[in-house]
Amino acid sequence: xxxxxxxxxxxxxxxxxxxxxxxxxxxxxxxxxxxxxxxxxxxxxxxxxxxxxxxxxxxxxxxxxxxxxxxxxxxxxxxxxxxxxxxxxxxxxxxxxxxxxxxxxxxxxxxxxxxxxxxxxxxxxxxxxxxxxxxxxxxxxxxxxxxxxxxxxxxxxxxxxxxxxxxxxxxxxxxxxxxxxxxxxxxxxxxxxxxxxxxxxxxxxxxxxxxxxxxxxxxxxxxxxxxxxxxxxxxxxxxxxxxxxxxxxxxxxxxxxxxxxxxxxxxx
Numbered sequence: 001x002x003x004x005x006x007x008x009x010x011x012x013x014x015x016x017x018x019x020x021x022x023x024x025x026x027x028x029x030x031x032x033x034x035x036x037x038x039x040x041x042x043x044x045x046x047x048x049x050x051x052x053x054x055x056x057x058x059x060x061x062x063x064x065x066x067x068x069x070x071x072x073x074x075x076x077x078x079x080x081x082x083x084x085x086x087x088x089x090x091x092x093x094x095x096x097x098x099x100x101x102x103x104x105x106x107x108x109x110x111x112x113x114x115x116x117x118x119x120x121x122x123x124x125x126x127x128x129x130x131x132x133x134x135x136x137x138x139x140x141x142x143x144x145x146x147x148x149x150x151x152x153x154x155x156x157x158x159x160x161x162x163x164x165x166x167x168x169x170x171x172x173x174x175x176x177x178x179x180x181x182x183x184x185x186x187x188x189x190x191x192x193x194x195x196x197x198x199x200x201x202x203x204x205x206x207x208x209x210x211x212x213x214x215x216x217x218x219x220x221x222x223x224x225x226x227x228x229x230x231x232x233x234x235x236x237x238x239x240x241x242x243x244x245x246x247x248x249x250x251x252x253x254x255x256x257x258x259x260x261x262x263x264x265x266x267x268x
Contacts, residue, residue, distance in 0.1 A: 010049070012062075013057065013131065015132075016171075017050070017053050017054055017057055018050060020053055020127060021046060021049040021050040021052075021053045023043050023048065024049050024120065024123060024124075025042055025046045025107055027040075028116070028119055028120050044075055048103045048104075050059075050098065051099070051103065052099045052100060053124075053126075053127075054100055055095055055165045056092050056095055056096055056099075056124055056127075056128060057127075057128070057131060059091060060088050060091065060092060060096055060128050060132065061129060061131075062213060063087060063133075064084060064088065064132060064135050067083070067084060067087060077140075080136075081136055081166070084132055084135075084136065085129060085132055085133075088129065088131075088132045089125050089128065089129065090127045092124055092125055093121065093125065096120075096121055096124050097117075097121070100120065103168065107162070109149075134187070136178060155169065155170065155208070156168060156169050156174075157169075157170060157185075157207050159185060159193055159194075159195040159196065160195070160196045160225065161193060161194045161195065161196070162194075166193055168185065168187070168193070170207070170208075170209075170211055170212075170222075171184070171211075172187050172188055173185050173187055173188070173212075173222060174187060174188050174201055174221070174222055174224050174225040174241070174242070174243060175212075175220065175221040175222060175225040175241060176185050176203065176209075176212065176217050176218055176220040176221075177218060177248050178199055178200045178217065178219075179218060179248075181198045182194060182195075182198065183195045183197040183198065183199065183200060183202075183203055184248065186243065186245055186248065188224055188243070189243070189245075190243035190245055191222050192245045192246070200214065200217070200218075200220050203220075204220075205226065211223075213262060213265050213266075215239060215240065215252045215253075215254050215258070216252060216253060216254065216255070216258075218249075218252065219252040221252070222268065223268075224240060225241050225242060226240075226241070226266055227239075227240040227241060227242040228240040229263075229266065232253065234255035234256060235259065236253055236254060236255060236256055236259065237252075237253070237254040237262065237263075238251055238252075238253060239251065239252045239253075239254060239260045239262075240243065
């Protein structure tokens, strides 16, 4: 049996509709509960309520996604939320009114009293408003995840070394090393690339180095580069790096002032 966590939003929503219709029938339309005297399951009333719930929810879903093509919640959130909620409530009021009076007249030969109709309409609008807000929140989450994935996939650093050009994802870089006006990028596989930058600060001004920690003037490292951390004299830290490569020190020193911040970063 499939777990609820594995169900899609639409599957969960459609599973809840019969339960919502059952509550509406007993608490609003029928006015009796199973333990009340003279109770009989209101089958006809339940079927009509179920039809109305399905109509309202499915039309609201269709309308939301139709409008979402023009009113994306990621482009103009406040305006989109107001517009979507407003259209949902107007459409639901119309559909609910037509379906309630039509079904009542066909099935029972009369229409509901105004007070009962208004109380039922209020509950229907509340349900539709919640459903629409769930759609909006879900779209926010999807857009956020999509943006993060796209940013991760598309981000790359371009290094020019002589006649060669390297396009490298920052995730492929273990650490950056600066020496005598030259900056090298050492990849996770040990490959060393000479870049066009003259300092780590210059590189940071060009690319987002948020995932790297600046140990000192020479090294800016990723988490994958940390092999070992040892205490040194004067409360300094000695960081062993990997992979090792020719003409680049395999260890870097961290001052006692930077040490606490580095410890916090490396433990993340």
